[in-house]
Amino acid sequence: xxxxxxxxxxISHFHxxxxxxxxxxxxxxxxxxxxxxxxxxANQYQVTKRYTKLDEMLDKENPDALHILTPPHSHSELxxxxxDRGIHVLVEKPMTVSTTEAxxxxxxxxxxxxKLCINHSALFTPVVTRAIEYVNSFAFGSLVHVECHFGFxxxxxLNTGQNEQTGPMSWYGHLKGHILEDLLPHPVSIVMGFLRQxxxxxxxxxxxxxxxxxxELRLLLDSQKVTATVSVSLRSHPSQFKLxxxxxxxxxxxxxxxxxIVRQKMYKxxxxxxxxxxHLSESWQIFRNTIGLAVxxxxxxxxxxxxxxxxxxxxxxxxxxxxxxxxxGEEGKIVVELAEKIWS
Amino acid sequence: xxxLLTGASGFLGGYLAEKLTRKKHQIRAMxxxxxxxxxxxxxxNIELFTxxxxxxxxxxxxxxxxxxxxxxxxxxxGSMEDFExxxxxxxxxxxxxxxxxxxKLFLLVSSLVxxxxxILGKNPLINEAFPLEKNPRLVGPYAYTKTESEKIAREYAxxxxxxxxxxxxxxxxxxxxxxFFPHLGFAVAGGRLVIKIGWDTKVLPLTYIDNxxxxxxxxxxxxxxxxxxxxxIDPQTITHxxxxxxxxxxxxxxxxxxxxxxxxxxxxAFCFEQLNKLPKLKGKFGMSRYRLIPKFKKVRxxxxxxxxxxxxxxxxxxxxxxxxxxxxxK
Numbered sequence: 017x018x019x020x021x022x023x024x025x026x027i028s029h030f031h032x033x034x035x036x037x038x039x040x041x042x043x044x045x046x047x048x049x050x051x052x053x054x055x056x057x058a059n060q061y062q063v064t065k066r067y068t069k070l071d072e073m074l075d076k077e078n079p080d081a082l083h084i085l086t087p088p089h090s091h092s093e094l095x096x097x098x099x100d101r102g103i104h105v106l107v108e109k110p111m112t113v114s115t116t117e118a119x120x121x122x123x124x125x126x127x128x129x130x131k132l133c134i135n136h137s138a139l140f141t142p143v144v145t146r147a148i149e150y151v152n153s154f155a156f157g158s159l160v161h162v163e164c165h166f167g168f169x170x171x172x173x174l175n176t177g178q179n180e181q182t183g184p185m186s187w188y189g190h191l192k193g194h195i196l197e198d199l200l201p202h203p204v205s206i207v208m209g210f211l212r213q214x215x216x217x218x219x220x221x222x223x224x225x226x227x228x229x230x231x232e233l234r235l236l237l238d239s240q241k242v243t244a245t246v247s248v249s250l251r252s253h254p255s256q257f258k259l260x261x262x263x264x265x266x267x268x269x270x271x272x273x274x275x276x277i278v279r280q281k282m283y284k285x286x287x288x289x290x291x292x293x294x295h296l297s298e299s300w301q302i303f304r305n306t307i308g309l310a311v312x313x314x315x316x317x318x319x320x321x322x323x324x325x326x327x328x329x330x331x332x333x334x335x336x337x338x339x340x341x342x343x344x345g346e347e348g349k350i351v352v353e354l355a356e357k358i359w360s
Numbered sequence: 361x362x363x364l365l366t367g368a369s370g371f372l373g374g375y376l377a378e379k380l381t382r383k384k385h386q387i388r389a390m391x392x393x394x395x396x397x398x399x400x401x402x403x404x405n406i407e408l409f410t411x412x413x414x415x416x417x418x419x420x421x422x423x424x425x426x427x428x429x430x431x432x433x434x435x436x437x438g439s440m441e442d443f444e445x446x447x448x449x450x451x452x453x454x455x456x457x458x459x460x461x462x463x464k465l466f467l468l469v470s471s472l473v474x475x476x477x478x479i480l481g482k483n484p485l486i487n488e489a490f491p492l493e494k495n496p497r498l499v500g501p502y503a504y505t506k507t508e509s510e511k512i513a514r515e516y517a518x519x520x521x522x523x524x525x526x527x528x529x530x531x532x533x534x535x536x537x538x539x540f541f542p543h544l545g546f547a548v549a550g551g552r553l554v555i556k557i558g559w560d561t562k563v564l565p566l567t568y569i570d571n572x573x574x575x576x577x578x579x580x581x582x583x584x585x586x587x588x589x590x591x592x593i594d595p596q597t598i599t600h601x602x603x604x605x606x607x608x609x610x611x612x613x614x615x616x617x618x619x620x621x622x623x624x625x626x627x628x629a630f631c632f633e634q635l636n637k638l639p640k641l642k643g644k645f646g647m648s649r650y651r652l653i654p655k656f657k658k659v660r661x662x663x664x665x666x667x668x669x670x671x672x673x674x675x676x677x678x679x680x681x682x683x684x685x686x687x688x689x690k
Contacts, residue, residue, distance in 0.1 A: 158679065
């Protein structure tokens with residue numbers, strides 16, 4: 017299978033690495049409007065075919081799949097153009113910037129019978145997959161509530177050395193919700209993995225630092241049986257990515273960032289004893305997680321972007337076997353819809 | 361939709377017939393002369409067709425005016441010859457008729473036993489792309505005949521463009537069934553002693569009858585599923601130990617469970633294999649490691665594909681399903 021990539025920013029490292037790791041896929045070409053970045057990436061990965069225009073790349077290389085890793089406001093046009101030629105597409109998050117564009121992308125994928133997949137990779141992080149397995153276990157009972165907190169250190173993008181013309185700050189301006197809109201898919205995609213759908217949403221967005229863009233977001237989602245809260249914060253430190261899952265028999269604290277899970281169970285013991293046992297159990301689990309992580313790091317088995325690789329493998333598996341994609345256009349649209357509601 | 365349902369007097373077939381008639385489908389239910397038809401006879405919109413999958417002549421006319429076939433009929437007990445006649449020959453006869461019928465869908469009910477579990481590594485998550493058992497005869501008559509009937513159905517589908525979809529349900533449970541599965545081990549003295557095979561936390565690949573039927577019925581009208589194969593397992597999981605505890609509590613059976621390491625049974629199977637090699641005892645013992653491993657090895661089955669394909673999630677959660685299944689038993 018032939019794959020091509022458009023957009024050679026930081027995220028392209030993970031995609032190129034995942035494509036190269038898949039024996040069924042061959043990376044045939046790279047494309048970016050910025051020649052300097054294009055050459056840098058192409059040289060780094062020794063890709064000989066390089067283009068600055070998508071149409072030219074698609075005409076000459078005729079790939080089976082295209083990875084669209086450009087800024088979100090350009091996703092729709094590029095995806096529609098590729099799908100119209102019968103090329104499957106994998107689009108970075110957020111899928112696009114409006115539901116109208118999202119609908120157009122979904123429609124063309126149906127019309128042309130090609131796959132449209134959205135890179136909501138946070139849902140495929142191994143620790144989240146393990147959390148899903150716990151939630152689906154009999155011991156967990158039924159899910160009652162999900163809480164997801166995503167803290168982001170904004171200096172990570174402000175101080176990357178990329179200037180206002182080429183770095184992410186240049187295109188955040190195209191998003192009504194600025195940086196928060198770009199971050200929103202991470203926690204929301206995980207939460208939706210548990211909720212699957214929602215009927216009502218309530219949201220608070222604040223620009224506490226008066227910088228001209230929101231720095232705090234709180235979202236409450238209500239589905240038929242489960243509720244969820246999402247919190248995205250640019251001010252809280254240390255930056256954490258945590259998930260709290262409350263069930264009828266057990267609760268889970270999932271540290272998505274530090275890759276650990278702590279189970280909180282019920283103990284049929286006197287209250288004071290149960291507290292002590294609970295604390296001991298949690299301490300033991302944290303200790304085990306720490307040792308496991310340390311061993312993983314020592315053996316170079318810890319991959320911070322494992323979710324991207326897993327999702328990309330699943331995407332190519334879906335092409336190979338004719339299966340549904342891991343994250344459909346409809347699922348991507350849920351996040352776009354929420355963002356549109358919040359920042360309309 | 362007018363549907364031919366084979367195996368209609370069986371556990372799955374009976375529930376399917378009930379649900380399909382409730383959804384206003386017209387059913388032609390294939391039953392043998394000796395089958396228990398009591399549940400089917402109470403239903404509306406149902407036509408009982410007396411036929412035997414082992415007898416080609418008796419099937420003549422069963423597909424007249426039919427839009428879709430759900431082939432759930434199979435032999436589940438008897439000798440290898442019985443299994444071959446009922447499942448392999450039966451599938452061939454049905455496919456032979458299907459090639460001349462103008463069907464919208466042929467839904468073949470297969471099983472998870474078709475996977476080649478012997479070649480798999482530790483604790484694998486088995487999805488639909490995993491290979492089929494290469495030596496199904498060695499696993500047992502059920503695995504052999506189910507694997508062969510899948511192959512036959514595929515051959516016919518390819519040759520005669522029959523719109524085939526294959527489903528591989530896990531352990532289907534519901535109120536009308538014995539709820540102690542052989543995979544759990546052995547229940548001795550009315551369940552007061554349960555001998556569980558293995559110490560590890562194996563998961564039962566359960567699917568509740570209502571959820572299983574709902575998925576199959578949805579497949580009838582889901583054209584993109586044609587040509588595909590799906591595992592059917594409920595997303596929620598229960599370990600063998602948890603299930604045995606639930607079973608005891610629900611049926612109020614007091615007693616205890618003894619877990620015996622799997623390696624002990626493998627050793628036992630090895631001894632039987634050696635005994636089988638003796639000229640006087642040749643082939644006398646049915647137990648072998650090849651047969652034991654698929655049934656008791658720690659594996660997990662991935663049932664997510666069909667849910668993503670249909671964009672549907674089972675409405676009945678495991679806890680509720682167990683309550684419903686055990687309620688009648690109580």
